[in-house]
Amino acid sequence: MFAVPGWSVSSSALKQQTEPQSQAQNEQKQDETPKPGAKSNKRKRGKENVTKGNVDEMFRRVIEGQESKTDKKRKKDPKPKEGSGLEKSQPVNTSEVGDAGKGNKRKNKRKDKAKDKPQTEEGKSSAVEEANSLSSAPPPTTTAILTPLQQAMRQKLISARFRHLNETLYTTPSSQALELFDKNPEFFQEYHSGFARQVKESWPSNPVDGYIKSIKTRGAIHSAPKRSGSQPDASSRPQLRPLPRRPNGLCTIADLGCGDAHLARSLTPSAKKMKLKLQSYDLQAPDPLITKADIANLPVEDGSVDVAIFCLSLMGTNWVSFVEEAWRVLRGDGKGECWVSEVKSRFGKITRKKAQIGAKKAPTKAELKKLKKAKRGGGNNDGDDSDVEDAEIYAEDARPQEGADETDISSFVEVFRTRGFILKPESVDKSNKMFVRMEFVKQGGAPSKGQHASLAAAGTGKKKFIDKVPVGGNMTPDEEAKVLKPCVYKIR
Template sequence: MAKIRKANESQEDGKPRKKFKKESPHKKKDRKQGKEQGKDGKTDSPAESTEKWSKSKKKRMRKILGKLKKEQAEGKTSQSAPSATSSTDASSTNSLAASATTETGTKKKNSIQEAFKARLAGSRFRILNEELYTTTSQKSYDKFKENPELFEQYHEGFRHQVESWPENPVDVMVRSLTSTYHKNAKHQTTGPCVVADFGCGDAQLAKDLLAVKKKIKQKGKNIREENSFEVHSFDLVSPNELVTACDMADVPLKDKSVDVCVFCLSLMGTNLADFIREAHRVLKDSGRVKIAEVRSRIEYSHGRKGKKNSSNNKESSSSSGNKDADVTSKEKTEGTLEEFTDVLKKLGFQCVRTDRSNTMFLLLDLKKNGKKPDKDLEFSAKPCIYKRR
């Protein structure tokens, strides 16, 4: 009866029903595996999935691959280029983020280390600077001779400090010397201008002056070029071939052999009078002394002149009482600078020019006044003492 019923139903529809063949077990198994693969979203060959990508995704992948290859060529990353699959797309993004984080962390670490090194160099400079101000030049020379690395540590801190100043005093000295030389070149007979740089550091003044050349002419034609300056550089340590290591109170130069003596922030130590007397010895009668010194050391503090004078100054200051408190800052500046120039007069020099245009240091030009330096005079400017924290 069932067979008859099925036949009647097919006849009513007007369409004969399909007869399905029984599916083999192997085909059934393959079909099930295909469905499972479709659910997992995995494929056997990456090439088939790549072909199914949209144009925008392919473009994005090409950019990522190009960027990674470029970074590998520049040595910025050691990650290998990912294959063109969705799983490697995620891994490449993570690797880029990780490398960027690493670079940021490294830069931050380096900046902290540099700041720490700068503070350490600054503290070393301050300690050495204070020692140079408060000891004699002979003791400083002996100490730096035993430990020459201190010289580089000191000048590293000095260069860092001068960078924050409006102008480097060495550059000012170079301009002053070259302009003076060109003015006097017509009256100069023969030979270069001889300069003695007391406390030269790394001899930057000598490097700049030796680069200045003059042309020797004969019958209107340039024959050759010669140095306009001959520079003798002295300091506690010789960092290069231009510098002679010595005590500035005793330099290896002949009497009256120098045209210009330079003290560029180098009046350090408790025996400054010895430096000035030595400059007087090596300087020609027509020579000049050029001084660049920190303004606070000369303008805003009284120096110490000899043993007797220092005791007299103490008595006079104590007896004056509140009178010193009523003195204006301008009078103090003039008084202390006058005191310094008075010391220079007793040491055989007269101040012919003062330049206070710079906020950090002042410039003095001296010439011989015809008097012999006082052998017993002692003088020291205000030392730079730093607060302990």
């Protein structure tokens, strides 16, 4: 071969090949303890090597979890001494020392997970209970300043909850409503708060205010001194007749389904002067004036009440039993009164036969007299005879007159009649566009239907002949319960 300039290598530059050191020799060099004061050129990796000299200390510290003397000294004096080589280095992480440190770390993680697991389950169960409680609790009050949009949304939520409670009260028996309010007493306050908003925002007037005024007026008649010729007899003015009273002058008024006891709170200041005993009953008693009770089963003695008031409180599907209970507690001498106010939409409309609509208008008395006189005198009009005959069969036009109220209370009155009450015709008031007011008087005899009907009278076999069967006299219990429709708001 020939030599190429620049590519030839002299033998003097060659070095003898040496074998790489074995792993055992490397470990032996690492095990050698450095001399004190000698500086190491190796890069520090933040780990401590396990040697024969420190294996016992490392075992106690890492495996058994005991603190070494060095660790205790570091806690007392965190500043390292000069010359120790730790002034600039980071703190040693003993949890990562060798494989033993890694295994210990895994065990610690498992223990932490085992400890955290039951706490997580408890947290989940408590969260579920809290969610259930929040779903049934009323919307919380807040003192935060809300934007107009937030205020509107909050008001819609409160109104929706009120409508739901209102529908529940109208479509369930009173016993279930009592059970509902027993489990959730806050519902009672929430419902009547929504009711108060409806009265303030939508109603032209509150029927309770009319009853308060009537009681004050009639109570003043009894307490006013009698003067000859100063005022006419109260019996000649039914609207100013005195309240029914006992021989001692006391009048007991029971507000059945009182709500927030507005009537009792308004009359209590003057009750002693007018000799009134006020009793208020409802499904909850948030006020000392209210007695908690189902008005289908009152804690009242028979015949101990003079006036019973149902002001928008015939709400349950068993409202007929409320009427029967009012008959039981009212006095039975023909003076016990039952006052009722109800929403017009709960009653039906007056129905008319098709043949009645468009019938001829009945002649006036003057016209009828003229026709009869013409018939007797043999008038020249050929149609006189037919006109007189037609006058006897004229039917009044049954179409509703302008401004006439079409609310039909006949079936409702019949339910009261069969339960021992008589309607006062002059007391019926339909002037309010939303409500109907009426007053009944308890009869002296037993009712013909219901739980207080006289069994002895039913077993005599005697038939009572009447000229005309009242409307609804043969209604079944289900038909009677449907006489009043539930007052349910439209779903929005």
